[in-house]
Amino acid sequence: MSIRHGMLALLSRGPRYGYQLRAEFEASTGATWPLNIGQVYTTLTRMERDGLVEPGSADDQGRVVYTITEAGRTELERWFSTPVGQSDRPRDELVIKVAMATATGEAAQVLAAQRVATMRAMQQLTRAKRDSTDGLAQRLVLDSMIFKAEAEQRWLDHCEAILKEKNA
Numbered sequence: 758m759s760i761r762h763g764m765l766a767l768l769s770r771g772p773r774y775g776y777q778l779r780a781e782f783e784a785s786t787g788a789t790w791p792l793n794i795g796q797v798y799t800t801l802t803r804m805e806r807d808g809l810v811e812p813g814s815a816d817d818q819g820r821v822v823y824t825i826t827e828a829g830r831t832e833l834e835r836w837f838s839t840p841v842g843q844s845d846r847p848r849d850e851l852v853i854k855v856a857m858a859t860a861t862g863e864a865a866q867v868l869a870a871q872r873v874a875t876m877r878a879m880q881q882l883t884r885a886k887r888d889s890t891d892g893l894a895q896r897l898v899l900d901s902m903i904f905k906a907e908a909e910q911r912w913l914d915h916c917e918a919i920l921k922e923k924n925a
């Protein structure tokens with residue numbers, strides 16, 4: 758997900774200033790994607806340049822409120838309607854690490870260490886979900902992260918089975 762599109766989604770609900778966007782972005786992503794305020798204002802400046810948002814006048818505290826434009830709504834609709842393809846996702850460092858460890862004979866150690874780390878992460882995510890009071894968006898983000906951790910555990914099982922089969 759791009760920060761730009763996430764901010765457009767938040768602005769589609771109404772005008773916001775930078776610090777509101779930052780706080781709502783982090784809350785909506787379950788605090789899994791922290792933003793620094795410089796990123797927020799740089800993104801707002803670019804979106805203004807591209808005609809996706811319009812700044813309003815500053816309030817009594819000097820905060821400028823931004824509003825989504827029609828072009829911004831069109832861009833947001835395009836983003837929502839376009840599925841995320843596999844090639845749009847970054848390279849998976851774990852897959853590369855396991856491949857390199859296999860080539861160097863270190864795969865068993867890498868897989869064992871990753872299994873422990875993934876199980877810990879799954880436990881932390883499950884606790885966070887149980888304790889969460891931040892609403893539906895955060896629950897969905899945590900569910901996604903839990904499902905990915907479960908899938909990673911299954912993949913680690915698969916890798917270990919393949920290594921045992923090869924070494925048998």
